[in-house]
Structures are given as structure tokens and as C-alpha cells.
Amino acid sequence: MPGSSQRKGAIRKKRGNPTAGSGGRVRQGLEGRGPTPKAVDRTKHPAHKRAKAKERAEKRTTGRRPDRKDTDATVEWVYGRNPVVEALRAGVPVSALYVAEGTERDARLREALLIAVEHGISLLEVPRIELDRLTSHGAHQGLAVQIPPYEYAHPDDLLRIAYDANQVPLIVALDGVTDPRNLGAITRSAAAFGAQGVVVPERRTASMTASAWKTSAGAAARIPVARCTNLNRALKSYKDAGLLIVGLDMGGEIELPDLQAATDPIVLVVGSEGKGLARLVRENCDIIVSIPMTSSTESLNAGIATGVALYEISRRRGQ
Template identity: 60%
Template sequence: MAGNSRRKGAMRKPGTKKGAVAGSGGQKSKGLEGKGPTPRATKRPGHPAQRKAVAQQKAQQRRAAAKDKPTAELVAGRNPVVECLRAMVPTTALYVQIGVDADERVTEAVRLAADRGISVLEVSKPELDRLTGGALHQGLSLQMPPFEYAHPDELLEVARESVEPALLVALDGVTDPRNLGAVIRSAAAFGADGVLLPQRRSAGITAVAWRTSAGTAAKIPVAVATNLTRTLRQYAAEGLMVVGLDADGTISVDELSLATSPLVVVVGSEGRGLSRLVREACDETVSIPMSAGVESLNASVAAGVVLAEVSRRRRAAGRT
């Protein structure tokens, strides 16, 4: 037979025989090359686990985006609502429970809202419970729009346009909105050009901060810095001196000769004080002399003391 013939040209060449060949596993050699370990189920396109992982990742991205985006705030309770309306807190709507017992606070809230042209909406108790997240609303709730923060560069622009030397206030780790509101009020009272907050580990402009500021949060720009230390260094490069309040300050507030210079006053938290990096960015650290036995002042009180001294020195310099 031709296949078994030993004549030249009658024998098949090696590797061309059809069917199984010894040592090949029945396939060509390239078919035996490994494809590596099997990927995890979450990495296999089309696998249910992979589709679930992608969906979870997208949901996490949406939550992160929603967290970064400012949202409206609801103030619940008769006293808080009336206090916000008296303080002229920006408001978009007043929710009143249908059939609520209308005492003097409810009457005043409705009157103040009507005088300012704020929408007064009557809603059922279940709906008001849902809107306030189950908080004790007593039949009243107030909706505040998200606060519009300035950019740190805008504070510099405002300071440059001022006749007086620049005066900015920065907060480092102040997480109590009452302290924040009080600092804003002191900053406005003593002629500061703006207030700077860090993006993290800081209170924001909430209804509590608005009320404590007595409405001055609408009169002075409040900016948010992504990185407080970097922003302070940027301000220093623009010619501003950076002074930090610290219990172990290198000088006393009585020796604050930089008060008449373009200045940034940095206020730390009551317990922790200034963070290490922020302290290193300061040109000087200032302490407030106190009686023995008193550990520290409230952050807003300390800010008020230093800002008052800065204002006094600038007035004195203006008279000479």
C-alpha cells in the first residue's frame, strides 16, 4: 500500500498523519500551550459575580459624588425653625403639618415666612416624618438651600480690594458648628476679609452655624480649601503673614507686632490645637496669657481675643 511503501515519495511526512499521534495528546503541539490560571469570578467578563462587582463599583461612585455635592438641610422643631427665621437664615420652604396645634411659635413662623416670600407648604404628618428622617419636628420644618462656598483664591481677591491690610481667618480642625458660627461673627465684627475652612475634619455652614453667626455668614465670604497647609503656603507666597493660635506659642498676643501686616490668623481646635503641618506653615505662633488653673479657651473665644487685638493695633497705627 502506498501508505506503507518504502519507496521514495510513497511515505507520509512526519506530523502529517491524520488522527492521534503518540505524545501529542491527539492535538498539535501549539494546542497544548497553557492559558494561565483561571481568573477569579469577579474578573471574568459576563460572569454574574463580575456583573455584580461592576454594579457595586458604580453605586459606590454615585454615593461618593452625592457626598461631595452639597445638599439641602432640613431644620426640625418649632424653636429651631423660629430662630432660623428670625436670624434671616436663607430658606426655600416652610413645611407645616396639616392640623397642627397652632401656638404662638407656629403662628410666628408662618408670618415670618410669608413676610419674606418663603413658600409655606402644608403636608401630612407621615410625609413630614419622612422628610425629617423621623426627627422630632413638632409639626414644623424648614428647608435650607446648600451653602455656596467661595474659592480660596476669591478671598485673596477680596483682600486685595480692601483699603486695609488683608485679614483672613483660617480654622484647623474646628468641628463644632457653634464655634464656627461664633468665629464667623467675630471675623465680621473685627473687619476680616473672609474665613477659610479645610475640606475635611471641619464643621460646615449648617443651620446651627447660621444661627450662631447671627446672619453674618451672609456678609463675609467663607471658602473651603482642599488642602489647608498648601493654601496657607500659597497665601504666604502672596505676601500674607501666617499666625497660628497655640497654647505653647512662641510669643504672647501682647507682642503681636505682625498685626498691622497682611495677616492670616489660624485657629485650631480646642482640644487638639493646631496640626503639625499647619503649625509648620505658620510664621509665628501666638498664645493668650491666662490665669493659672485655666487650660485653654474655647476656639471661638480665642479667635475673638486675637482678632480684637489685631483690630486695636491697626486702629492705633492709623492714628499715628
């Protein structure tokens, strides 16, 4: 019947050469080509195009906002005529003074320029739109200063300073003090009452910003502020070095005037005004002291309390 190759007289046609081999072509075709690339790595895939577009957008915006995290880690900006003049008066380290083009001159601007010239601070006149960009469109009033990052000491450096000067170590450590003005006030008190320095942890504590510099009234240039990764480890290291860890807290075991160990090497640990000392920090203290107050006063500001405690220790030491 038609189409049947089995009928009588039918000839079955064969394609190709039945005697010829593949020459390895089939085996090579079956070999693997490795894992399939990710979509983002394939140049013609939409995911790759989206990734490239995002990368180009990030490059275009790099360096535009001074309030980005990486910029905050390098420089700080103080802007506005009064804040700038106050920072210059307080001796805050300034790397450059920026003045917007066409800024109206007044007594504050003239004083800022005079201080900058006297202290060798760079003066830069920039377009107003550029100063807007640098200050994130803040109310700069045509005047801003750039402050370099503070150079922190190591906690061990404070001991070295004391021993090199043949002094009994007196170090202040802060736990949870987040207001930079308190840090500035404590630094000022530490310098006034013979402490060798202040220790702050990297997290959950104020850092040496322009506000702290101004509150310290220049003391931050005379006394080092050290930064530690972990406050408890720093306290244990001081304890191993023979220092007495004295915590300052409302619920103290003894009152400050009764502290007999005031003449010993001391680390005075100060907590926040609201929460006081953290539990682990409190456990690492050898003694907890409190400042006697009238019942009508609940607590003292951390900066004031530290000043009172340092004065009493200094008085007992006969300094």
C-alpha cells in the same frame, strides 16, 4: 470466530462516504467563540438574577431617606417648632417651610409663618406621614424648614475682597475646629473686627450648617467662608502672596499683646481647643502667638480665643 472482522470471508462495512470532505464544517466547529461571559452577565444564571433583584430594590428605595449621603450634600433639614423659629429669626437661608396637615397652631407656628411670608419663603402644607419621611421620623412637631447647601468662596476670593476695598488683608483659617457653633462664632467675630473671611478645609473641620448659621447671628450672610482642599497648600499660597501666617496656640513663642506685626497682612490660624494646631500647619506658621491667661485657666474655647485675637489685631490697626 463470531464478531471478528478478520475471519475468512468477513466484510468490513464502512460508514459514510470516504471520498466526501467536511466542507469546512469541522474547521468552523473548532473556531473559538470568545471568552466565557461572567456569571452575572448570563441571563439564566442565578448570579444575574440576584444582581437584577438587588438593582430593582435599590431603585425602589431611592429618595426615601433624607439622611443619605447624597441628600446631605444637597439640602439640610431643621425641624421642631423652637429650632425652626430660631433659624428663621437668625436669618438662616431657607428655601421652603413645611407644615404638616392638621398641625395645631400656636405662637411659634404663627411667628414662623409670618417670617416666611415677610421674606418670601415658600410655604408647603404636606401630609404628616410625608413630613415624617422627610425628617427621618424626627420630632418635627409639624414644622420643618429646608436649607440649601452653603455656597463656599475660594480662598483667593478673600484676598481679592481685601484689595478691592483697599484694606490690609486679615483672614482667619481654621484647623481641626469641628464644632459648627464655633465656626459660627468665629465668623461673627471675623465680621465684627474687619476680617475679609474665614477659610476651612474640606475634611475634619466644621461646615456651614444651620447650627453655624444661627450662631453667626446673620454674619455668615455678610462675610464669605471659603473652603480649600488642603489647608497647608492654602497657607503656602497666602505666604507666597506676602501674608504673614500667625498661628494661635497655647505654646506660642510670643504673647498676643507683643505681636508687632499686627498691622501687616495676616492669616490668623486657629486650631482645635483640645489638640491645638497640627504639626504640619504649625510648621507653616511664621509666628506662633498665645493669649496671656491666669494659671487657673487651662485654655479658651476656639471661638472665644479667636474673638480675643481679632479684637487685639483690630485695636492695633486702629480700626
